[in-house]
Amino acid sequence: MTQPAYVQGTLDSLLTADGSVDPAAVSLADTTFVVLDLETTGGAADGAGITEIGAVKVRAGEQLGEFATLVNPGVPLPPFITVLTGITESMLRPAPPIETVLPTLLEFLRGAVLVAHNAPYDVGFLKAACARHGYPWPQIRVLDTAALARRALTRDEVPNRKLGTLARFFRSEVEPNHRALDDAKATVDVLHGLIERLGSFKVHSLGDAIEFAKAVTPAQRRQRHLADGLPHVPGVYLFRAADDRPLYVGTSKDIATRVRSYFTAAEKRARISEMLTAAVRVEAVECAHSLEAEVRELRMIATHAPPYNRRSKYPERVVWLKLTAEAYPRLSVVRRFADDGATYLGPFSSRRTAELAAAGVYDAVPLRQCNHKLSLKTKTPACALAELGKCPAPCEHEISTQEYDVRAALPFRTATSGDPGPVVDALMSRIDVLSGNQRYEEAATVRSRLVALLRALIRMQKLEALTSMSELVAARRDDKGGWEISVVRHGRLAAAATSPPRAHPRPTLDAARMTAETVLPGPGPVHAASAEETERILAWLEKPDTRLVETAGDWVSPVRGAARFATLLSRAEGASSA
Incomplete structure (x- = not known):
């Protein structure tokens, strides 16, 4: 024996x-x-x-x-x-x-x-x-x-x-x-x-x-060994099936502790219980710090689409609001950002949100809402919106291309890249008029359009400010006295490292830059990474204890940009939820 x-x-x-x-x-x-x-x-x-x-x-x-x-x-x-x-x-x-x-x-x-x-x-x-x-x-x-x-x-x-x-x-x-x-x-x-x-x-x-005293399922008890030997470090963990397919991807500041929690009574999600039954091993991907772990998780979910991650079932299918480049521009909801001379706003997480923001633009400026391709030589019969005074009827050449551009197209272009004040003021005035006439439901509708539009404007201007920079290096203290270092290029995390405590961080920083991923410039505010990844980076950079070490160029936003309406947006969101 x-x-x-x-x-x-x-x-x-x-x-x-x-x-x-x-x-x-x-x-x-x-x-x-x-x-x-x-x-x-x-x-x-x-x-x-x-x-x-x-x-x-x-x-x-x-x-x-x-x-x-x-x-x-x-x-x-x-x-x-x-x-x-x-x-x-x-x-x-x-x-x-x-x-x-x-x-x-x-x-x-x-x-x-x-x-x-x-x-x-x-x-x-x-x-x-x-x-x-x-x-x-x-x-x-x-x-x-x-x-x-x-x-x-x-x-x-x-x-x-x-x-x-x-x-x-x-x-x-x-x-x-x-x-x-x-x-x-x-x-x-x-x-x-x-x-x-x-x-x-x-x-x-x-x-x-x-944990044994708690009401854990037989599957949790049987599969508890999957948590054995995992490291107590930040990173990403992957539950894999017998055929090596990723079943579930997660992230944590402490991989071992987080994975162990899946086998406790606190874990009650039915889909996770089903996943644990199919899992045969857990793979750990150690990361330099929590930001790298968050970014790697997003990328792995996008690449593998693991069946038990909710984000795999509802991925970020972004859409854009496009102001076309033609004689009489119009708004269109499109799937891709193209370098075609048009003006874009986004990205939006759904077509419905993009259309809500477009309705806000129509409330503020007299952009045409038809889908016709207009000709400067021939006229097209006007629609009911022209009869109601809500469209300047460019289809019948009632307005010149220059005047249409100044009155309708230019305010939208200015709002996306600079000051959205005229558009916001027009919407606020409309809300005030409707409220004064006790038409509260209509005022609430316009307010929801304002919220969708302001969210998109603030989001895009923040994304563009970061993605326009060829390189940004930042650092922040970790819990052990070292430094978390991130190299960001065009809004994408290109390298991450952690310098040890009581050591100068410069050698670690230089090594991170030397080995960082090459990221090429491109059109749009999210050409190099997903909007969610860049926003995770922004949240990390905006923490009070994060320090900018080096930048290639200036990290700036418009002085009178959309960010100055953040307080207004917060109030409008609160009113909408109430």
């Missing part, structure tokens, strides 16, 4: 991203537990009602200390509690109040894992008492022996999960009797019995035990 191989774990396997030991990774044998039981007056946890506290501190099967005290609850003791516990009013009268007991109890709990049978009940009373008397509740891990028993023991073994039943099953030396210290000692024996059982479920660490 083949002998099993025993492997000693390394210290690195216990470390978190910041280099500290992860308490959840510590083995159960090395964990310090405080097993606690409360007796109360019954009822809801409101900060009062605790009559007795018993606690036992243990580690590796050895008892390290005890804590036991009666507590004056400050409220009358119901008779049935006296019958149940044997605790009387005369016993509680000289006992200290809970506010006197709490500091000593919290100190006894320090550095340990709190264990209780039906832990939410006991923890609820303690948290309420701390809140009532101004003591902060410690960031302590909690293990519930009742929940563990429900997962580790079958109905054939025990008819229920009451403390007395479990104490008899595990042959506890102490019989529970509704007195806090004796019940805590019985719970210690139950805990040790359950820990022996957990080994058969391959549960050996504290974190595994806490």
